[in-house]
Amino acid sequence: MPDYLTEILHACGDDAGALADYIPELASADPDRLAVCLSTIDGTLYRAGDSDTEFSIQSISKPFVYALALAEHGLDHVLDRIGVEPSGEAFNELSLERDSRRPRNPMINAGALAAHALVGDPGDDVDTRVERVRRLMSDFAGRELHVDRTIYESEMSQAYRNLAIANMLRSYGVISQHPRDVVHGYTQQCAISVTTSDLATMGATLAAGGVQPTTGKQVVPEQVARQVLSVMMSCGMYDAAGDWMTTVGFPAKSGVSGGILGALPGQLGMAVFSPRLDSHGTSTRGVRICTRMSADMGLHIMQAPEPARSTVRRDRTLRGPDGSLARVCSLQGSLQFGSVERVLRTVTDGMPIAVFVLDLRRVSSVNDVARRMLAEMLRRLQLDGADVALLDPDHVLHLSEQAVVRLPERWTSLAALEGYERV
Numbered sequence: 001m002p003d004y005l006t007e008i009l010h011a012c013g014d015d016a017g018a019l020a021d022y023i024p025e026l027a028s029a030d031p032d033r034l035a036v037c038l039s040t041i042d043g044t045l046y047r048a049g050d051s052d053t054e055f056s057i058q059s060i061s062k063p064f065v066y067a068l069a070l071a072e073h074g075l076d077h078v079l080d081r082i083g084v085e086p087s088g089e090a091f092n093e094l095s096l097e098r099d100s101r102r103p104r105n106p107m108i109n110a111g112a113l114a115a116h117a118l119v120g121d122p123g124d125d126v127d128t129r130v131e132r133v134r135r136l137m138s139d140f141a142g143r144e145l146h147v148d149r150t151i152y153e154s155e156m157s158q159a160y161r162n163l164a165i166a167n168m169l170r171s172y173g174v175i176s177q178h179p180r181d182v183v184h185g186y187t188q189q190c191a192i193s194v195t196t197s198d199l200a201t202m203g204a205t206l207a208a209g210g211v212q213p214t215t216g217k218q219v220v221p222e223q224v225a226r227q228v229l230s231v232m233m234s235c236g237m238y239d240a241a242g243d244w245m246t247t248v249g250f251p252a253k254s255g256v257s258g259g260i261l262g263a264l265p266g267q268l269g270m271a272v273f274s275p276r277l278d279s280h281g282t283s284t285r286g287v288r289i290c291t292r293m294s295a296d297m298g299l300h301i302m303q304a305p306e307p308a309r310s311t312v313r314r315d316r317t318l319r320g321p322d323g324s325l326a327r328v329c330s331l332q333g334s335l336q337f338g339s340v341e342r343v344l345r346t347v348t349d350g351m352p353i354a355v356f357v358l359d360l361r362r363v364s365s366v367n368d369v370a371r372r373m374l375a376e377m378l379r380r381l382q383l384d385g386a387d388v389a390l391l392d393p394d395h396v397l398h399l400s401e402q403a404v405v406r407l408p409e410r411w412t413s414l415a416a417l418e419g420y421e422r423v
C-alpha cells in the first residue's frame, strides 16, 4: 500500500489551477504540497507525501458539523431547517429553496452556516459553539485539533459573502442568532487545522458507521453517519457532484485549502491534499488522484457487488430409502437479500421435501433481512411438515426459540442423511 500511494503521487501529473485567494492567508500556502492517505476502518493508516503538513479544514468541516447537529437534535428537526437536495450551484451561492426557504443542503455555505447555528442551544455564545464543534472533530480525528487563529482572522477580514448569506438566513428565520456571530463561529470551524492523515481517519470513522478506528469510540450514531455520507454523495462536490458521482463514485467533500476527504462505507477513509484548485474550488490533483484510486481499487459505490449466486455453495436434492426427498442447501460468505431470495425461490419449486438441511458452516455473516427471511423459510417448511436441520455451529442465524419450532434431535449433523442418494 505505501508503495502504491507513492507511485500515485508520482503519476498524478502536472499541477494546474490556482490557490484560493479570497482568503488572503490561503494565497500564501505552498502550492506544491502533495499528500495522500488511506485509513482502514480498523485503524491502519497508509500515507505518502506531505501527510503531516497542517492546513485549515475549510469546507471539509461541513459534514462533521452537520453530523453534530443531527446527533444533538435528530433528523426531523434538522431536515425542517436544511434540505438534502444537490443545488447545482457554487458553494457560496446566495440561495434558498423556493417554497420552504431552507438552504438546499448542508454542504453549501448557506446550509453549513445553518448547521453551525443549530449546534448546542440557540443562546450559546460563539466560543461555546466553536468548542463543541472542535471537540467533536477531535473525536473524529482521534487527537486534539485546534483553531488556526491566523486563518480565521484572515478569512474574517474578507467574509462579506458569508455575512451576506448569514443575513439572508436570519431574514428568513432560518437562524435566530446574530448573523455576525454565526459567521464568526463558522469561520473558526473552517479554520480548524488538520493533516491529510487526520482527514483519512475522520473519513474512516464515517465509513465505519461512526466508530473511530483507533479509539474505538462511537463518535456519532450509525444512522447519523449514514445520513452524512448520503448527503456527501449527492452534494459534497457542489456543482461538480454529478461528474464526481459518475467518475469517482464514493462520498467525498472538498475544501478550498486543497483537501479532499473520501469515505467508502464499510471499507475505508481516504484523503488527498494539493492546494491548487479547479473552477469549483476543488483540488485539481486531488480529483485526479481520487479518480485513479477509485479505478485501481474498485471503489465506485455503484460497482455491482459479487453476484448473489456465489453465496449458494451447493444445493442438492437426495432421495431417502423410503422414497422421500431431502434437500441439502449449503451457503457461504455474507448473506444478504439477493442471495437468500434465490434459496427461498427454489424451495417452493418442485416436489414436497420431507427433509431440509440448511448448512451455514461457511457463512461469515447474515444481515438482518437475510436472517428474517431464512428464519421464516425454516418456520414455514416445518409448518408444511418437513424435518428441518440447521448446521450453524457459530450461530450466525441467531435463531430464537420463537423464530423456529424446535429442531428434531437427530438433525444435528449430515450423518442423518446416510442411505440417501443423489436425485
Ligand code: GLN
Pocket: 058, 059, 060, 091, 092, 109, 155, 162, 187, 190, 254, 255, 256, 257, 281
Ligand atoms: N471557509 C470557506 C468559505 O466559507 C470554505 C469554503 C470551501 O472550502 N469551499 O468560503
